[in-house]
Amino acid sequence: MQKITPYLELDEEAKQLVDRAENKTITLTPSESAVLNQLIISLGVVCTKEDLLAAGWVDRVVAATSLTQCISTLRKKLEPYPEVVLRTIAGRGYQLNVSNRSHIKMLAVNDPVAVRDAIVDVSLLVKISGIVIAVMLMTYLWYSSDYHGLVKNAGTWNSEKTIQLNIGGIKQEVPLFYKDDVTHLHPSMWQKHLAPESNHLAQLTPYSGYAATDGNYYSMAVCPDYDKKGCPGHGLINIAATDLTPAGLNMDSFAELTKSMEQRIRYNRVIIPPTELGSSHFIEHHYHADIYYPVKGEMLVRSDISLSLIYEDDNSGKFYSAACVTDEGCLTTPIKYKVKGHFTQYREQIGELDVDVFQVKVSQKQLIKPDKVSSAAMPFYREIRKHEIIEEDLYFYRVYKDKETAVWIVPLLGNTVAWYKYDKVQI
CATH class of the missing domain: 1.10.10.10 (Winged helix-like DNA-binding domain superfamily/Winged helix DNA-binding domain)
Structure with a gap:
């Protein structure tokens, strides 16, 4: 030849x-x-x-x-x-x-020798042009990829600082997750909502915790009785402040009030239609948390949030979430908000902490509007209503997990951190 x-x-x-x-x-x-x-x-x-x-x-x-x-x-x-x-x-x-x-x-x-000869013999201008085009194509594919969106979102969070929490008279340094553009990171932004004169819980033991802020919500997640085995999931404390004015939360009264609020009928359940599961058996990874929002002069508002993951392979599957907002006086008809979609799970590093990031492609949002809303719950209704209108990918961050519990930063009612109970259900 x-x-x-x-x-x-x-x-x-x-x-x-x-x-x-x-x-x-x-x-x-x-x-x-x-x-x-x-x-x-x-x-x-x-x-x-x-x-x-x-x-x-x-x-x-x-x-x-x-x-x-x-x-x-x-x-x-x-x-x-x-x-x-x-x-x-x-x-x-x-x-x-x-x-x-x-x-x-x-x-x-198809001849590799011919290709090699062509590459070697081609002019420098053609080589440079080819490299430039390849770089431009790769850049376009990168910026339009789902993973770029995830990296961009995760890059707005930091965890290089800690703050000291004083819960029930026990002080503890906890990791802090915060957005890049947040300037107010003093511990008082979290602590000032707990009335110092009533910040005492007799049976509270040394705890583990996390704090987070996106500049609008200042939240904390606390697990009492935490030890080397992890968090047993009892007496979890999740508090998120939405107002800069000190709320004056009486921790002793708060503990009793949360018990009565959590004993009510729960309106919030993730119900997965059988038609979406087919005939095969699935494992539902379910997480649930109660988050409390204290505001000075207002009734205490609770949001119970459920997350459900059904894996279809090692790092992706179906995603369901449901949030329900009520107040301590039952004056607000439950505000229920559900999100359904498909998630892809990634492992990213925020600061020095390894975090599981779940990118959720939303396929359905459902807001069940209440008959009446108290003044205390109205800000949350507006927040959910705005969230329902805006169509975008959602990013959920799991910053800690053990056999019984997990800590999530969830974007449903602001970006709030909370300690969730975990259970695994065979469907």
Whole structure:
């Protein structure tokens, strides 16, 4: 085989041109094959008429017109390949030239050697242009990818600081998750909502906790009785402040009030339609938390939030969440808000902490509007209403997990951190 371009070869034995880009052959006469072979051997060099006559008609004496006719038919057969030029050099003979345009088709070639030759031989300008185009394509694909959106969202969070919480008279340093643009990170932003004179819980034991803020919500998640085995899931305390004015929350009264609020009938359940599960068995990973929002002079508002994950493979599956907002006096008809979609789970680092990030592509939002809303619950109704209107991907952050519990930063009512109870259900 004599290679003319990275995709065009001369098969002397079969007397034909082989076009690997188009996967076709072009038949040659013995004389055309021999003359073309001689021109390829002398590529770029002028071949005399005598040399070509000797190559094309071995041991035969023919007229010069035979060579002229041979060159004419070769040119017609090479017409589909404008980069292959057969020139007449007046008074001297003929010359075969191959331009660099032949490398344009190199991606269609299955021959790795031809591809390598094309890359090596191609001009510097073409190489640079190809690199620039490849970089631009990769950049476009990156910025339009789901993972870029996740990295961008996760990049707005930090966890390089800790703050000291004083819960029930026990002080403890806890990790702090905060947005880049938040400037007020003093512990008082969390502590001032707990009335210092009544911040006492007799049976509270040393605890573990987390704090978070997006600049609007200042939240804390506390697990009493935390030990090396993890959090037992009893007496979890989740408080989120939405107002800068100190709420004056009496912790002793708060503990009793939460018990009565949590004993009410729960209106919030994640109900997964059987039609979405098919006939196969699934495992539902269910998380539930009660979050309390103290505001000075207002009734205490509770949001119980449930999250359910059903994995379809190692890192993706169906996602369901449901939130229900009520107040301590039952003056607000439950405000129920449900989100359904598909999640993809990633492992990212925020500061020095490894975090599971769940990117949720929302497919359905449902707000069940209440008959009446108290003044204490009205801000939450407005927040959910705004959230329902805006269509966007949601990002849920699981910052801690053990066998019984998990800590999540959830974007349903602001970005609030809470300690959730965990259970696994066979469906």
